[in-house]
Amino acid sequence: MAEVPAIELINITKTFGEVVANKDICLTVNRGEILSILGENGSGKTTLMNMISGIYYPDYGEIKIDGKAVEIRSPKDAFKHKIGMIHQHFKLVDVFSAAENIVLGLKEEGRFSLAKSITKIEAIASLYGFEIDPKKKIYDMSVSEKQAVEIIKVLYRGADILILDEPTAVLTPQETQRLFSILRRMKKDGKAIIIITHKLHEVVAISDRVSVLRKGEYVGTLKTKETNELELTEMMVGKKVDLNIERKEPVNTKDRLIVAGLRYKNREGVKVLRNVSFTAKAGEILGIAGIAGSGQRELLEAIAGLRRLDSGEIIYNNPKTELQEDLRNKTPMEIRELGVRLSFVPEDRLGMGLVGNMDIIDNMMLRSYRKGKSAFLERKAPKDLAEQIIEELEVVTPNASTPVRRLSGGNVQKVLVGREIAASPTVLMAAYPVRGLDINSSYTIYNLLNKQKENGVAVIFVGEDLDVLVELCDRIVVLSSGKVSGIIDGRNTTKEEIGLLMTKEFTEDKKKKKGGTKE
Amino acid sequence: MRFHIVKRDQLVWWKSWGVRILSVIVGLLVSALVTVVLTGDNPIQVFATMVDGAFGTERRLWTLGQGIAILLCISLAVTPAFKMRFWNIGAEGQALMGGFAAATCMLFLGDKMPTGILLCVIAVSSILAGAIWALIPAYFKARFGTNETLFTLMMNYIAIQIISFFVYKWSNPVGSGKIGVINPDTRAGWFPIIAGKTYLLNILIVAVLTIAMFIYLKYSKHGYEIAVVGESENTARYIGIDVKRVILRTMFLSGALCGITGFLLVCGTDHTITRETIAGRGFTAIMVSWLAKFNPIFMIITSFLLVFFEKGATQISTQFGLNDSFSEIITGIIIFFIIGSEFFLNYKLKRDEKKGVAK
Structure with missing residues (x-):
């Protein structure tokens, strides 16, 4: 296919105070092409995309669309130039249906008819292979369905330049595959697609070309076919990096924290934890996997004494006194007064x-x-x-x-x-400790956790990158909709197996619901 | 040519104070212009009169000091609450209740004990009255999560009505609707005059309180807890701070200081109580505290500024035969510029430079 540039960025520069977020960035995306923008956190990927979508305005530089210089001062301008951005955090109204969310805020010619819109939505969905029920409410949807709604929303508005900000961060491996096949179909249809990510294997799997940013500066663009993960990492980090995590055999393990039958309902009455049981052992790293919002946060906060459980027990074996203490429904202060050395690295830093x-x-x-x-x-x-x-x-x-x-x-x-x-904790809980961290910092954190494990600490690690969980953890608890759907040995598993367990409850719920309506 | 707004880095302290001083100057220029347009008077003369009104005579100087002391005291009171992000806009009512307690003691205990003991009793009752008035909304906030802004605001009106009721009931002479100067002959419950200066004790008390509050907020464990709760309640819970307790304790302190303000006003200055005793200073205090970024030492400057403009503006209106509203117009203009300057401390305007390609 001949290369027709859809969007060109020329010498884009943006500063915040004294921080240079983007410096002289030049990029081109062609029609019918998927471009990955690769860069560590803080390298300026999101800032750059926000300038294309009208959220920020560049200090210097020019943006050309179809060869013509344009000025994008607001998201409305971006939409006028057929640019659609799918943000990492969804912007949907929970109590509305998919179709209502999609048409929200649109001024279409003629009389408003939701039925007509639904036909159009279904046409878009079947064209690209989305599985979506336009009448389903957002609160009933899984993360990947919500993402589909977001993508259809911009397509419905006629976008032909799509920007996806870390779209796979919240997806299971299976869902990621499905998203990629949709993106490939869009590409065939002549759309220009920009995908921001820092997962290398995904870059290699999906994109035609890769542009690398480092510390706000443009490093270069490569054809995906002509490069490999190692070379990309080097470009991204600026030096050679060893991508292996050392995992020693646990020694001297002892049951340190025994969690049994935890149940928790949140303020809205949703059952967030449904009978969660597991044991964290001193001297090993216990991983917790699950789709975002499967109860990981509530679980750790309950153990740390920040949430009142409906039932269950949290037993701590005190290595000093050999006593068993029940931590359930104790305040963080009371837990500390018992002599429990519990450290907690929460998700919200x-x-x-x-x-x-x-x-x-x-x-x-x-x-x-x-x-x-x-x-x-x-x-x-x-x-x-x-x-x-x-x-x-x-x-x-x-x-x-x-x-x-x-x-x-x-x-x-x-x-x-x-x-x-x-x-000097005896139990160390860390929720998403490497989220948003660059590769070097991530490995610093993994090493710290490993060192704690060697020192005989019971480490609980909640992670989202399945590759890391499989490489780092001794055992992995998989949460699915607040239930433990499996506890597996980290040495003998694959991320596909974990991925299936992550969605187990969800698919079972669906089956039950469907079965129920038939009767 | 077009501009866009850019957030700026934190300014060094002398630059930020420079911006603030500049804003006062611009405010003065605009009010000079308004003065000329509306009254035809010479603005230089008007400003000279302002300075004269505030510093002109020894008496005026003491009144200025007294005004600053009272405003500073009530501003100190709201500061710990604000630092905790508890929007106590009920300082007016809390101070009024403190003053009411003081007046009540003076009326009924005036002849029953020596002045020294009486003043101690009054101080304690004023503190308690102010603190109780602040603890009621604090309790509801801590226990039920009610909105403290509305609650404290409404408590003001209740306080004002209570005072109105008792001022009428105890009015002297009966039926006049005023309590009048209490104990004019015995001076029971009046502040002693130190070194021949009526307001010296007031000023000294507030000076001590200012330093104490500065140390409390910056160096004490309580002050640290207040800051943590204010910045992030989640962090406070995470490290095991009892958030409810901190809210109640801090509001007790806030109310107690309001009570002291009422005590200073009734025993040290007015020797009577009316519903106008606090005269809106409970609200002005919010501005004093905010403009000084909750720093008690900076609050000396901000309360000075506000009191100076108020006194100066009053002088203008009397000397030039203008009414009170004119002085309020001028104060309003200047305050508008002072508050407006906060925008330029955080943001700057940047000219669009589009064609950067050639660079």
């Missing part, structure tokens, strides 16, 4: 684990400020700890009095994990 506006020293103090009887704070020890963590974990920061909000994602995480490990 700046909203729960740390205080963004406080500096590193004050954030160290969160765990230790109560020590001593004085009414006043003691800042010496936290300051030493802060400096020690900055040095040992190579945290990039001007100094220890910088607000953590100003650090990059990886450095924020190092501060948080460093603090939690400094409390």
Whole structure:
């Protein structure tokens, strides 16, 4: 196919204060082509896409569509130029049906008719191979169905340049395959597609060409066929990286935390945890896998004493006193007073684990400020700890009095994990500890977790990258809609097996529902 | 030519204060213009009168100091609550209840004990009255998650009505609708005059409170907990802070300081109580506290600015035969510019530069 450029970016530059998010970026996407934009977090991928879709406005540079210079000042302008962006976080109205969400905000000629829209939606769906029921409500949908609605929404509006921001982050391997076959059909139809990702094997599987960004700068564009994962990693990171995780055999394992029959209903009355049981052993890494929102967050928060369970027990074997303590429905304070050394790296780093506006020293103090009887704070020890963590974990920061909000994602995480490990825990829970981290920081975190395992800590690791779970964990608990759908040995499994277990409850629920209506 | 708005990095402190001072100057220029247009008076003369109104005589200087002390005191009161992101806009009512408690003690205990003990009793009852008035909305917020903004606001009106009721009931002479100066002969419950200066004790008390509040917020464990709860309730729960307790404790403190403000006003200044005793300072305090970014030391400057403009503007309106509303127009213009400058501290305008290709 002859190369017809759909969109060209010329010398795009964008700064936020003194931070240069994008510097002289030049990109071209042709019609009927899938371009991957590869780059670590903070390399400026999302900023660049936000400029194409009208959310930001570039400081310098030019955007050309079909060879003509255009000005995109708002998402409305982007839509006028047939650019559609599918964000990582869906923007859908839960109580509306798929069709209602798709037509929402559109001004179509003539009288409004939902039936007519549904016909059009179904036409789009069958053209590209979406499996979707336009009348289904969003709250009844799985993540991949919601994503389909988002994609159809922009297609319905006539988009022929599509931007997908990390579309596979929330999908199982099977769902990812399905999405890719849809994208391939769109490509055949002449659409220009930009896909942002940092999963290398996906880049290789789906795209025609890859453009690599590093620290806001454009590194280069390669034909996918003519490259490999190693070369891409090197371009992305700027140096050679060893992509293997060391997994030692666990030694001296002992049952440390026994979780049995946990049930939890959230405020809306939805059963989030449905009879969850497992045992975390000292000296091993227990992985928890599952689609986002399968109860992982609630599970860890319940163990940490932040949620009141409806039933079940959480038994902690205290290695010092040899006593068994029930932690269920105890506050974090009460848990600590029992002598339980439980560290928790929550998913929401700046909203729960740390205080963004406080500096590193004050954030160290969160765990230790109560020590001593004085009414006043003691800042010496936290300051030493802060400096020690900055040095040992190579945290990039001007100094220890910088607000953590100003650090990059990886450095924020190092501060948080460093603090939690400094409390010398016996149980360490980490929820998505490498989310948003670059490759080097991710491996720093894996090494830290492995070291804790060797020191005899019971490590619980909630992850989303199945490749990592399979490589890092000794055992893996798979959650599906709040139930444990399997506990498997990390050494003898594949990510496909985990993927199937992740959706097990969901497909069974569906079957039940369908069966129910027939009767 | 087009502009777009860009968020800017944090400015160094002298630049940010420069922007604020500039905004005051621009505010003064605009109010000068308004003065000329509306009244035809010479603006330079008007400003000179303003300065004269605030600093002109020794008496005026003491009144200025007293005004700053009271505004600063009530601003100190709202600050810990604000730092906790608890929007206590009920300082007016809490201070009024403190003043009411003071007046009640003066009326009924005035002849029953020596002044020293009486002042201690009054101080304690004022603190308790203010604190209770603040604890009621705090309890509901902590227990049921009610909206503290509306709740504290409504408590103001209840306080005002209670005062109205008792002012009428205890009015002196009967039926006048005013309590009048309490204990004019015995001066029971009045602040002693130190070194011949009526307001010195007020000013000294507030100076001590300012330093104490600065230390409390910055160096105490309580202050740290307040900051954590304010920044993120989730983080506070995560590290095991009892959020409800911190809310109640901090609002007790906030209300107690409001109570002290009422005490200073009734015993140290007015020696009476009316529904106008606080005169809106409970609301002005919100601005003082915000503009100073909740820093008690900076609040000395912001409360000075506000009181200075108020006194100066009043002087203008009397000297130039204008009515009160004119002074409020001027104060309003200047405050508008001060608040507006906050935008330029966080954002800057950037000219569009499109064709960067040649570079």
